[in-house]
Structure formats: C-alpha cells, structure tokens
Amino acid sequence: MNKYEVIVVGGGHAGVESALATARLGHKTLLITGRIENIATMPCNPSIGGSSKGIIVREIDALGGEMGINADKTLIQMKMLNSSKGPAVRSLRAQADKITYPKEMQKTLKNQENLDIKEAMVEDLIIENKKVKGIITDKLEKIESKIVILTTGTYLKSDILIGSSRTRSGPHDEKPSLHLSDKLKEYGFKILRLKTGTPPRIAKDSIDFSKAKVEEGDKKSYTFSHDIKAIYDINNQVPCHLIYTTLKTHEIILNNLNKSAMYGGIEDIIGIGPRYCPSIEDKLVKFKDKDRHQLFLEPESLYYDDIYIQGFSTSMPKDIQEQMVKSLPGLENAKILRYAYAIEYDAIYPTQINASLETKIIENLFTAGQINGTSGYEEAAAQGLIAGINASLKLRNKEPLILKRNEAYIGVLIDDLVTKGTKEPYRMLTSRAEYRLLLRHDNADLRLREYGYKVGLISEEKYQKLIQKKEDIKKLINEIKTKKISITKDNKKTSLSIYEYLKTPSTSLLEILKEDKNYSQEVIEQVEIQVKYEGYIKKVEREAEKMLKNESKQIPKDIDYNKVTNIATEARQKLIEVKPKTIGQALRISGVNPSDISILMVYLRKYYNE
C-alpha cells in the first residue's frame, strides 16, 4: 500500500491548486480524480476572472498559485473591466480556451515533482479517533495519508436535471461519487443540497453573427501573473457577441414553464440555486416587465466550434430548448451541440470548517471549492490554494495562514463562508468586501507576496523583485513630495509639489513622468493611486484597524455558551454552531447582536480573567 503525506480528492480548479501547493512545498502528494483527461476543465463558462474574481486570480498568483499564469498562457481574449471607474473596482477577465487551459494545467501537474495522479472514485475515508488517515476507493482500495483535502466539486451524489428527467451523473457524463456524502453525514457533517445550471452550446457555423453586436478584447495587454509578460496578440483576440432574447423566446418559455425541471417538471427538487445566476425561466418569472434579456455568445475554444450562450441557462426539456434557441436573432438555424442542464449536488455547511479550511469535525481533513458551498472557478482555486498551504503548514507544525478581510478577497471569501455560512452557491462580489479600496487589482503582490514567500511558494528571486518594487514606490513618493511643478491657475502661474498636484482631479503621474526612465510603469501607477486616493485609503485603513482590534480578542476554545446567561437564544445557537475564534468573528455572525457580545465579553472577563 502506497503512503502519502497528502491526498487531494478531485481534479478541478480547487484540487489542482491544492495538489500543486503541497507538492511544491515538498510533500508527497496524490491527486485522485474520476477522469485524468478532465483535470482542470471548465464545465461552465469559458472565462477566468471577472469583476472581483479577477482580483482573486491576482491574489492566487501573488501567493504562488497556478491559475493566473495558466490563464495567461491560454487566453483568447482579455479585458480590464470597470476601467472607467476607480482603481478599487478594476478587474481582469479573460476568455480562456477550454481545450488548452486544462491541457496546459495537466502538463504542469505531470511535470510536478512529488505529485502522483490516479484515476479512481473515492467513496469513503479512513478515520481513526476523529482523525483522517486516508481514503477508500470504489474498488475498496485503501490509500493512506496524513492529510486529505476534499475538492469534490459538483460530484457528490449529483443529479443532472433536464426537463422532467433526473439522472444521477456528474458533468461530462462522468461518474458521480455515490456514497462519500453519506459517509460524511455518518461522520457528523451536516449536508447541504445545492443546484446550479449551465446554458446550451451551439455550433459556431450555424450562427449568423451579423445580427449580433461584436464585443472585442482590450487594445492594451494585461496579465494576471505578476511575473510574466503577455504572450497573446492584442490585435488577434477572439471576439464575443451580444444579442437579446425576443418576445417569441419569452412566449415559448412562459408557455412551457411547467416542463422546466425547476418549475414543476420535477417535483422533488430541493437544491437551492444561486440568485445571481438564475435560469432564463427564473428571469422571465421574476422580471415580468422586461421585454428582452441580454445574452452573450462566447467562443469556448480555438480548437472546436462550441459557442456558449451566457445568460441562457435553463432546465427545459430538449425539444423546448430547440425552440428557445431558434427564436434568438442570428440563431434561427442554430445547431445545439450540447443541451443546457441543471445540476444538483451535495455540499457541507461551511460553518463546519475552520478558516484554515480544516474541518472542525475531523482532524487533518480539509475541504475546498464547491463542497464548501461556493460557485466559480476562481473561488474554488483560491480555497484549493489555501487548503494546500495550510495542509503543508499543519504537516510542518506551523500556524495556519488565515488572510484577513482587509488583506484579500480570499480572506473575505473564507471568512464569509466559515462565519456566515451560505444557503445558495456563494459567488464573490465586490460589494461583499467592506475594505475593497484596499483590495485592489494593482496591489495584490504588495498585499500578499510576502505570505507566499514565507510559506515557500514564492521564490527568492520573485521576492527580491517585490522588495525592489516596494523601495521604488517609497522613493518615488518622497521624490514627488519635493519636486515642484508649475501650473497656471486662474490665469496665474503658481508652483506646487507634484504630490499636491496629483491630488487635484484629472491629473496623471504617468503623464508628468513621461520622460522619467527610473521607474517602471507599475511603480508609477501604484504611486499615483496611493497618493490620489490617500484620504480614502487612510479612512478605510482606520476602519480596518477597528476590526483588527476585535480580531485580537480571542475566545477560548473550551467556552460553554450554555453557561453564558442572558444572551438571546438565536445568538447562543449561532455561537455554538460557528464557534468563533475571536470577538471580531463573533460580531460578524448574523443573528448575534452587539448586546450579546457585551454580555459575552463580561462573561469572558469574569471566568477567564481576560
């Protein structure tokens, strides 16, 4: 019997990050997946990044993860979203090639030292004294390891729903895991049933694109990665197209509503779908007065013909889908290559895991990705990376890496999950980040690279580059504080420091330092943002400090909330469920009021003298 330090169950975006992280940190790692050729595929939309998600990809890269660089190598279109808005909300989105993205990732995995890959279905865990010791496959093979990371995606007892048919299956007709979630239940986990959907794919040559509006990529090149230069040709990006639903489409959908799996086609749906990506039938029912809905036609790959209809996910039966698709402008003769479907799957209530992503119930068992109730490739990859890092830190007897809400979107993501839990698949939104002015696309490396270096995923060379950048920023700020610039104001010539000048609206440091060759564009941009928004950044930093103060107030592990008299019943239940580590975390639990916290603090002081 083989023995590993880490076993990662699942080869999706979470699993590959976990496996690469632990293997790179020197731990003998096994990645087990249902089908090796499907590792790191993108079963839903063909894009990486997006608003706030693009910043997550930058953070993954800053910490030493793979998603950013892999997307950079395989993207076919790139856009900086919100470029007309402030620096805090800018975010990259790439159309990634669905063939080359997984291929490139698989190549990286195969070349990775310390990493074995195995094709099998995991159906049970080896557990002794509430500690995981390995896994058991459907062939009853036992493989031992010190740590197991579950990144099972939508494969736990998953059902594919199309019209009135329910089929037990994973995406791509893959086998689902039939028993693992029941076993988890046996071990004490509360199981959550979730649902998501995907739109139909259409043959490219059956679409008349002349009826659609072309959506091009940006004419400036970008990368997610902090370390490589863009390799794509900005003048040769693949466009997307914009179309709208027609009244005919609406008529077809509304007349056949009862045939949709979600609207009575199947009676026993219990999975909760996400509000932010409703099916087209949901949109019609919820927003009755809208006479059209926007749809994007997105290319999936340069190597095959499928076009993804973003905004058109549905669980209608196939014949109705045919009618629906053909009612769209330019798609009158469309050939559907793959039908839309909804998928229902098991996850665990994320309040059962710690912020390190180790479960509270079984020691050395980590979970990441959709099993924790999230949705999205980026959210999954971020958790996979953190689970991998913390698995390694645990093996090395070190404190886990827990990113704070003011440090990273990843911190917001994990804190939300383990503190607030979720009832629907959780997607990151900029509005979830209260300190978003600090969590920018442009400063991901300044925020997080040091952590990556300390953990061991960022090389000395990359780290030195960061140090240099930090020094340059400091130097340039000092320089512009003394350097004067003369301007004409109210017909009078005056002179003021560049630093002051920069604070007035519509000024650009890049413009002023056109001739300066001492600083990189990145450094100049960073200084401009830091100086221009200094007032707001400081304000947010002060708010964050308040939060951090509460984060430093620890709650003892052995506290018995039943002994804390006078707190509201709901608050007590929530506190028992979440077991917050700090007063700060306790404050963020919904249903726990400041007065409950007051009582808790008095109790703590009384019985723990702290």
Add this chain to the structure above:
Amino acid sequence: MNDTITAISTAQGVGAIAIIRVSGDSAIDIVNKIFKGKDLTKQKTHTICYGHIVDKNKVIDEVLVSVMRAPKTFTKEDVVEINTHGGIATTNKVLELLLLNGARLADAGEFSKRAFLNGRIDLIEADGIMNLIEAKTQVARELSINQLSGKVSNLIINLRDKLVQIIANIEVNIDYPEYEDIEQLTNSKIKNNIETYKKQLIQIIKEAEDGKIITEGIKVAIIGRPNVGKSSLLNNLLDEDKAIVTDIEGTTRDIIEGNLSISGVPLTIIDTAGIRKTDNVVEKIGVDKSKKQIEKSDLVIYMLNNNEKIAKEDIELYNLIKNKKHIVVINKIDLEKKLILPKEIKNPITLSILNNMGVDKLKEKIINMFNLEKLSTSDLTYLSSARSIALLKKSLNYIENAIENINNNSPIDIVEIELKNSWEALGEIIGQTYSEELIDELFSRFCLGK
C-alpha cells in the same frame, strides 16, 4: 469595541451644572475639536481647563474640561469630563456635538462595563453589571424603535430606499459591468438625485428638531387685552424689568421675549402686544405679530383681568387659541371682582402678580402639562433623539462630501463610498444595519445571470 463613548453623567436638568463624560481612544481629540481654549491634546493628565464649547465658532456654553489620560481613570481609558451649565438644551447640544464629531452614545452601564473589562472593577461587581446591561438593553431596544415619531421614521425609510436604489445600481454596474440593460450610472446622472436627496434630508433634520421641545425649548406666548398684566407676568417670571409696565393701554407695542428654565427645560416667553381692535397703525403691526406668535407657540397663557367685565375681544381672542395648548389665568384678584367667566372658559388659575400670588401655581401647571418632571429623570428618551439628530447630520455630511466628489469628477465608486456611509448612518437610526441587506437589494432589483 474601544471606540469612544459619551453620555451625560448627571441627572438631567436638576443641578446647576451637568457633567458629560467621554471615554475612549479618541476622547481627547474629539472634545478638542469642539473646545475653544487651550489645546487639550497638549494638557497633562488630570488637569482642568477653562474654555468654551463651540459649534463652528458659535459659543454653546462656558465650560470646565477635565482631561484624564489612561490608565488612571474610571474606565482605564482616556477620559474627558465636560462641566456645562446644566439645562437640558445646552447639555444636549454639547452631547450632540460630541456625537457628530465621532463619539458614540454610550449604552446603559457601558462606562462601568469598560471599567470592568479593563480590570478596574473587581469580580464581585460583575453580576450587577450583567444585570444592568441585560435590563437596559431591553429598554434601549424599545427606545430605538420609538425614538422618533412615526412620521420622521417613515421619512427616513423612504429616503433610505431612494438612496439604496442608487447604491445598488452602482454596485451592479461594478459587478456586472457589461449588462447594457442595466442603466450605467454616472456622476452626472446621479447628481440631481443626490441634490434632491440632500434637500429632503435637511427637511427631515428640521422636522426632527422641531419635534423636540427639549432642544428648542418651549415657546410660550402670553396674550390678553391691553393692560391685563402680561408684561408684569413676564417680568415676574424673569425676575427683571424687561417689559415696560404702565397703566396706560398699549404700552407694549412690539414683542418682548425672555428666557427662563423650569425643571431644566428652557422656556421662551413672549409678551405680545395687547390684542384689541385698533386703527393705530403702529399698534396694528404689533397685533398682527401677536397673532403670528400664537401660531408659532407651544403654549398660550391667556390672561384676563379680574377687575373688568368680559369683553367681546376676550371671547374673540379665546376662540383664536382654544384649540391650542393653553392655560387661562385671571390676574388682579387683589382688586374687586367684576369678571364673570363664560362657561366655555374653564379651569382658570387666579393670581395677583402685584402681590406675587399664584405664580408658583402657574409654573406647576406648566410642568405638569409638558411632563417636565418625567423628562428630567428619564433622560433616555431625549438622549436617543439627540443620537438620531446627530446621525441625521452625519448622514448629511456624507451627502455633502458625495456632492463635492461629484463636482471634482471622482470615480463613481469613490462617490459611492460616501453614499453608502450616508445610507448606513440613516440605517443606524432605525436599527437597520448593512451586511446582507445591500446584497439582497442587488438581486431583487436587477436581473442578472450567466
């Protein structure tokens, strides 16, 4: 949790001075912002400074300020105590200024709680504090709902709703930048909305302040035919010869005002010109003004002369005020009784101002009418409305910043920070807080999807 808290530490309105206590990291900075005198941040610990509390250069009160630095204080935090000149209005105004400048109104028992948490009070006292927190939070919860009249809180809810529509729209523009169906808000598009919003907010602040006798005091108008003794009553109440008192009718041709305090609540007493039919132009202006004063006042003291028969003007005058809060007084009871009170005029208080008889009875009646005694002991009602008004003003500040940002062409997400702060400040008044509310709003208002 170590934000800076403040509260009035003395019983309201009774003593000659009142003490407002401020505790927390920014206690000294916050008081320094509204203090004119020495720079408090440079004072040694446990010292007292003389100076004035000012609101944008307007002097509110002459005060003594004690600066006590951590840790040798009651809470083991920086503590400042402001000694003001009693009276609810002044003390309340100072408190409001503190709240506006970054302090938070302390919960009941919170100073003691901090003293305990910071290790100042021993364990035996802990249970008592627990009970206090428990009991008073219940009161506070009820209060936060009742603190403003239904009208004002409805206005706030409506206003917040308008603002959140803008905020949610901006958020959606950020999270779903390519949804052309959803209007892309720009600074110029929201500018008009925000300006209207600002106007409405100012209106609400005005209404909230109007609704509160405690900040503004009670306006009392004394009315009656000429020479019934209105000016004498005013002088008696004020203890000074402010109005000219003569036996000649129509001596008081303009309005004379005086301020006094009953149970700590300021009363503004207005002596009106005697109202009678007149062709004298100068006096006519006085009479018109008197009628206006009646409209503006919270209480009318309707005065009759014991020594004269009831006149047609008396009845007409009474009809003017009978639907207002009023007290009927009959003066000159030391003289022969010629007055026969009509049936509709009830419960008069009889006095002789000349002999200083019955004036106390009048004061007592005023106290009962406005529940002033209750007001002075149960301070929470008015404390929470001071809090509301401070929050309303804070909300207005943010809106003003937002408008400035729009004018400076800041990116819309920066403008939105101010809008969100404004929205949150309003939410605090009616007990709604951020978090999921906005995200729910996003999904219920906009059609988004993959």
